[in-house]
Amino acid sequence: MEEFSESALRALSGSRSFERGRGYLEAVSGVEVGDGWVTASVHGTDRYQVELTLDGPGGLAGACDCPYGMEGNFCKHLVALGLTVLAQRESLPRQRKAARDRAQGLDAWLSGLTKDELLALVREQVGEDRRLRRRLELRAASARGDLAAVRARVRDLLDISPFAQYGYVAYADARAYADQAGQAVAAIGALTGCGRADDAIPLARESMKLLADAVENVDDSDGWLGQVGSDLAHAHLEACRAAHPDPEELARWLVGHALGDVDDGLTDIDPLDYEEILGEEGMAVLRKLAVEAWRGNRRGWAEKYLMERLAKAGDDIDAVIAVHAADLSPNGHTHLVIARELDSARRLDEALGWAERGIRDARDLSAVDHALVDYLCDRYTQADRLTDAVALRRDYFAARRTLLTYQQLRAAARVADCWPAEREGALALLRADAGRRQQGPYGGPVLIDALLDDKDTDAAWQAAIDAGAHDQQWLTLADQARPTRPADALRVYLRLAEPLTKQTGNAIYEQLTSLLLSIRDCHRRLGTQDEFTTYLTALRAGQKRKRNLMRMLDQHGLCL
Structure with missing residues (x-):
C-alpha cells in the first residue's frame, strides 16, 4: 500500500484540489471497503458517488460523477474519500481481507447451488429488481434472435417519458435517464457480442436519432448524454468491425452522418476511424462524396471540416489550402490558417505570401485579426x-x-x-x-x-x-507621481476616497484601505503626519459602525 498515501493523493489531484478536499472530510458518508476498491457518497453541490481503486494496473486511481470528475480529473471529492480512508489505515488490511472473504464465500455458495436453486434465486432477484429484469430480458431477446423485441426494448430505454415533466427531463433526473439510455447502448453491444453485428448496425443508427431527439428535452448540464453518445458511436464502430458491411454503403452513411444534423455532434463520429473497415474501395467513395459535397457548399462548416480532415489524413497540403481558400474571411483569419499550414509543410515563402495577402485584401485594417499582424511582424523580424x-x-x-x-x-x-x-x-x-x-x-x-x-x-x-x-x-x-509630486497625488487620493466612505462591502473597504495607505505615504513625504492623524481620526469616527472596515484598517496599521 505504499502508493496509497497523502503524497499520492496530492500528486493525482494537484495542490488546489487536494487542499479543497481537506474541507470535505465531514461530507463523506457510506464508506464501503472492497478488496482493492473503496466507495462512498460525498455531499458537495449535489450528492456524488465516489470510488477509489487502490491497486489497479496503473496504481491508485479514482472516479467521481461530479462534473469535474466526469472530465477524468482526480477531484476534491476523491481526495476527501482518500483522506478519510487514510485516517483509518490501520484497519484497512483487515477490511480488505473481510471483503475478499465475503466474495469468496459468496462464490463458493453460488457454486454449490443446484440448477433449480440458481433459477429460483435469479427469479427472486428479477422480481425485486426491475433494472436487472430489463437487462436480462434484453439478453434473452438477443440470444434467441428476436430483433423486434430488442428494438422495441431499446426504443423504450431511450424514451424520456418516465422521467419527464411537461415533456422535459429536469437536471435532477438527467442522470437516471442517462443510466437507462446506457442500457440501450449495452444491448446493442450485446447483439454484436452474440454474433448479430449485422442487426446491431441499423439499431445503433436508429438509436442515434432517438438519442438526439431526447437531448433536446433533457437538462444535460453535466454531460451525461454526451458520454452515452460517445459510447453509442463506439458500439456502432465495433459492430461494423465485426460485420464488415458493404464499403460503399458505409461510406455513404458516414458522409451523410458527418454532413447532416441528425445528432448535432452528439456521437462525434470520425469517418477516419473506419478507414480499416472501408478499405481502399470505401475510402475512395468517401473522398469522392466529400469532394462533391464540398463543391456544392464550399462555405458549409461541416463540408469544410470533413474535407480538411481527409486532406490532412492524406498529407495533401494543397487540398487543405484549397478548402480554406474557397471561403476567405474578410478579417484575414483564414489567410493566417493557410500560412500556418504552409509553415508546417516548410513552404515558408508561400506562407509569407498568404499572410501579406490577408493584409492587402482587408477592407478595414482595424478589423484585421490581431494574430495575423503578430504573425507577419514576427516573420519580418526574423528576416531582418x-x-x-x-x-x-x-x-x-x-x-x-x-x-x-x-x-x-x-x-x-x-x-x-x-x-x-x-x-x-x-x-x-x-x-x-x-x-x-x-x-x-x-x-x-x-x-x-x-x-x-x-x-x-x-x-x-x-x-x-x-x-x-x-x-x-x-x-x-x-x-506613479507620488514620489515626485506628493501634494498633487494627495489631492487625487482624497477625492477618490471620499465617495467610498458612503459605500459598504469588503471590496469597497479594500479600496478605501489602499487609498488611506497612499494618503499616509503622501503626508509622510510632505512632513505633515499630524494632518493625516487628524484626517484618519475623523474618518474612523464617521465609519465606526462598519466593523469589517475597522478590522481591516487595524490590520494595516491604520489605527490611532
Missing part, C-alpha cells in the same frame, strides 16, 4: 525586415489606436532603433483623439495610458488636466 515590421505596426496602430497596439509599435520601433520619431507620430494621433474626447476601453483617453506606460508622468498629468481622465487613470497617475 525591421522597417517592414515597423510600418505594419504603425499602420495597424493608426487603424486601431489602443494601448496594446501602441506598446507593440514601440517594441518594433526600438528593435529598429527609430522609436523617438515613431513615438512623436503616434502621440500626435492620440492627442488628436483626446482633443475629440475619444475614449479608450476604460473611459479615459488612450493618450494618458500610453504616456503612463512610457513612464512620462509629467506629460500624462498635463494630458489628464487638458483632456480629462477616468478615475482609474487618475489613480495610476497618482501612484
